[in-house]
Amino acid sequence: METSYETIIIGGGVVGSSIAYHLSERYKEGLLVIDKKFPMSGTSGSTQAWVWVHSKTPAWYAEFSMYSAELYPYLAKKIGDVEYKRTGGLSPFFREQEREKAKRLAEEYGKIGIQIDVLSREEVLAKEPFFNPRVAGATFSLLDGNVNPFRLIDMYMRTAKKNGVHYSTYNRVTDIRRRNDMFIVVSEKGTYASKRLILAAGPWSRELGKLIGINIPINQVRGQILVTEPLKPFLRYTISGLRQANNGEVLIGYSMEQAGFDRSTTLDVIQETANLAIHYVPALKKAKIVRAFSGIRAMPEDGLPILGKVPGIDNLYVAATHSGVTLSPLIGTLLAELLLDGETSLPIERYSLSRFA
Amino acid sequence: MLDQATIICRCEEISYEEVAEVIRYGARTFDDVKRLTRCGMGPCQAKICMSLVAQVIHAETGRALPEIPLPRMRMPLSPIKLETLATNRTSFSAVKSVLDEVEPEEGMR
Numbered sequence: 001m002e003t004s005y006e007t008i009i010i011g012g013g014v015v016g017s018s019i020a021y022h023l024s025e026r027y028k029e030g031l032l033v034i035d036k037k038f039p040m041s042g043t044s045g046s047t048q049a050w051v052w053v054h055s056k057t058p059a060w061y062a063e064f065s066m067y068s069a070e071l072y073p074y075l076a077k078k079i080g081d082v083e084y085k086r087t088g089g090l091s092p093f094f095r096e097q098e099r100e101k102a103k104r105l106a107e108e109y110g111k112i113g114i115q116i117d118v119l120s121r122e123e124v125l126a127k128e129p130f131f132n133p134r135v136a137g138a139t140f141s142l143l144d145g146n147v148n149p150f151r152l153i154d155m156y157m158r159t160a161k162k163n164g165v166h167y168s169t170y171n172r173v174t175d176i177r178r179r180n181d182m183f184i185v186v187s188e189k190g191t192y193a194s195k196r197l198i199l200a201a202g203p204w205s206r207e208l209g210k211l212i213g214i215n216i217p218i219n220q221v222r223g224q225i226l227v228t229e230p231l232k233p234f235l236r237y238t239i240s241g242l243r244q245a246n247n248g249e250v251l252i253g254y255s256m257e258q259a260g261f262d263r264s265t266t267l268d269v270i271q272e273t274a275n276l277a278i279h280y281v282p283a284l285k286k287a288k289i290v291r292a293f294s295g296i297r298a299m300p301e302d303g304l305p306i307l308g309k310v311p312g313i314d315n316l317y318v319a320a321t322h323s324g325v326t327l328s329p330l331i332g333t334l335l336a337e338l339l340l341d342g343e344t345s346l347p348i349e350r351y352s353l354s355r356f357a
Numbered sequence: 358m359l360d361q362a363t364i365i366c367r368c369e370e371i372s373y374e375e376v377a378e379v380i381r382y383g384a385r386t387f388d389d390v391k392r393l394t395r396c397g398m399g400p401c402q403a404k405i406c407m408s409l410v411a412q413v414i415h416a417e418t419g420r421a422l423p424e425i426p427l428p429r430m431r432m433p434l435s436p437i438k439l440e441t442l443a444t445n446r447t448s449f450s451a452v453k454s455v456l457d458e459v460e461p462e463e464g465m466r
Contacts, residue, residue, distance in 0.1 A: 038384065040392040150392050158382075169383055229400055229436060255452045265432055272452045274442035285440035290400050291431040 005030040005166075007339065008185055008194040010173055010208060013044035014149065014324045016200035017156035018332030021079065024163035026340055031165045032194070034187060036172040036204075040153050043202045046263075046295025048225060048251045049149040049325045050238055051084065054116050054141030055091055055105065056323075060350070061304060063112045065323065067346060068330035069143050075329050079155040082147055083246055089144025090119075090128060091240040092135050092280065102139045116141050130234055130283050146238050148246070149325055156328075176212040181314070183212075196315040196339065202298040203261070205306075205320040214310055217301040217356050218320050220260055224269045224294040225253035226277070228287040241276055250287065252277040265292040298322055307331065307351040308338060318353055365413065366406040368399020376410060380417040387411065387428040400436055403428045 007023065009016045012035035020033045039045075051069050056062040072084045093102060099118060106116040117123075117140045124131055124138045161167065168189060175186035176197070183197040199216070201208040209216035230248030237243075242252040254276065255269050270292050278285045298320055300306050305321035317338070319331050334344045359365075361374040371394050379393040387403070387410050390396050396410060397403035403410075411425045433442075 038386075038389045041388065045392050150395075154393055167383065170385060226439075226442075228439070253452075267432075269452070270432070271442055271444045272446070274439050275444060275446055276452050277439055278443050285438065285443065287439050288400075288436035289433060289439055289442065290436050291398075291402055292433070293431055 002184070002191040002193050003032075005032045005192060005194045007031050007196040007198065008183065008192060009033045009198045009200055010185070011035065011200035011202060011204075012039040012157065012167060012169065013042055013200070013202055014153050014156070014328045015202065015319050015321065015331055016198070017153055017160060018328040019198060019200060019319060019335045020165045021156045021160040021163070022332035022336040023339065024160045024165045025078075026336060028164055031160075032192060033160070033165060033167045034171050034173055034185065034192075035167070035169045038169045039157055039167075040150060042204075043295050043297055044149055044153050044324065046225070046293055047149055047223075047297075047325055048243060048253060049147050049152070050089070050243065051086075051145045051147055051326050052089060052238070052240075052323070053114065053143045053326070054089055054109065054139060055240070059108050059112050062109060062114055064305075064330070064346070065326050066114055066143060068327045069145070071329035071333065072145075072147065079159040082152040082155050084145065084147040084152075085246075086143070086145035087236065087238045087243075088140060088142050089240065090124070090138050090140050090237040092124065092131070092138040094132075094134065094136050096136045099137055102137065105139060114141065114143065128235065128237055128239070130281050132280055132282055140237075144238050146243050146245075147325060152325070152328070173208065173211065178212075178313075183316070196317070198317040198319060198335065199310075200319045202320060202324065203296045205298065205318070209318075212313070212316070214313070214316075214353070215356065216306060216318060216320060216353065218306065219299045219301065220258075220296045221299045222255075222257045222259040222262065222294055223253060223297055224255045224257075224265050224273060224292060225251055226270065226273050226289050227251055227291050227293070228284070229290050231287055234283075235281070239280065241280055249290075250277075250284065252284075259296075261296055263294050263296055265294045298324070301356070305331070305351045306353050307334070307348050308353070311352070311354045311357070359409070359412065359416075365409045366394075366396040366399065368401050368405075369395045369397075371396040371406075373413060376413045377417050380414055385414070385418070385420075386426050387414075388426075390414075391428065397428060402431065402434070
């Protein structure tokens with residue numbers, strides 16, 4: 001005996017839960033989200049959660065990220081306070097030669113309406129007085145900020161549930177089959193049938209795709225992060241590499257490693273991360289680290305999101321990307337449009353899985 | 358005895374009631390409770406609340422105590438100064454900066 005749903009979403013992280021919530025705003029038919037553990041236990045709960053636009057390339061991908069950042073203030077009105085702060089984003093450089101690169105970036109982004117300032121040393125220090133005075137300059141954008149990822153996913157999930165979405169957690173999907181026009185999702189806790197299926201499994205996408213015979217070319221990268229004890233507020237901006245959270249903790253990390261699904265933290269990367277922190281903000285050297293954590297992030301083979309219909313299989317959709325926190329309000333909005341209206345308000349053809357064919 | 362107002366996590370001031378609420382909402386392990394409430398995220402890193410949370414999970418779900426997974430313990434086990442970890446090297450292998458990754462030429466496409 002199997003339970004039937006109109007739509008099943010596999011993956012309850014920031015992307016899957018955003019899609020569930022956005023669909024549930026307009027659509028009251030049966031919706032089920034299945035997660036192999038519990039939302040936040042994977043990638044979505046192990047991030048610094050920048051909402052980051054500037055310095056994404058190519059420019060059209062930055063533009064896509066910008067639209068998502070613009071949705072955040074409305075999201076808070078709809079689902080509740082997710083501690084989104086548009087702090088402005090600061091990306092420092094320490095060699096004068098890099099100013100040319102920064103200026104080219106700013107010029108390129110100016111054409112698509114994203115304003116990036118290239119700051120002098122004095123301007124960086126005026127904005128962020130505790131920054132290393134040896135800094136040469138920085139790129140700065142007003143659009144960037146950060147969010148509390150736990151609040152974000154929790155509020156997506158709570159609002160989705162309020163709107164009637166079912167969640168089945170600690171329930172690994174073991175097989176996906178087709179029967180007539182239906183998807184049959186076999187899981188540890190039961191078998192479900194649905195008309196439509198959305199794969200939103202982040203770094204587990206490739207493995208999940210194999211169950212239904214499609215190739216979703218997403219790999220894993222590991223990022224390690226250090227957390228300090230709560231400090232009095234002294235950092236104003238989201239700096240590429242570290243940020244100060246509402247409760248005063250500073251989250252530090254900008255590492256990327258190939259480590260498969262191994263979520264260990266390692267001393268060498270922790271030491272480098274400590275070096276980075278002190279290099280950026282020397283005053284941090286006396287701050288105490290209370291923990292290190294690492295997360296496995298989804299990395300599509302070409303770095304860009306994979307979104308939309310899966311070519312060749314009707315009613316099958318995929319949404320998997322790096323930068324899921326930045327993109328989640330937009331991805332949720334667009335996927336809801338795609339499912340309910342058959343078209344999206346922004347073009348997403350560029351992000352189709354078919355580009356890898 | 359624990360009652361609804363008992364503080365389970367002293368660092369983050371999380372009460373029994375708050376822990377029980379997220380368990381009723383679907384949390385099943387210490388780490389789920391931690392991410393939903395911040396219980397265990399403070400300076401003591403769950404050393405005080407670990408077994409108390411296990412008791413709440415047991416009381417709310419009936420799951421036997423030995424079957425409740427322990428929290429993921431993270432290094433360093435007690436707080437340590439950043440400068441103690443640092444090595445003074447300024448070249449990074451795994452650690453990048455954003456501008457390192459930017460290829461503005463790509464934007465021309």
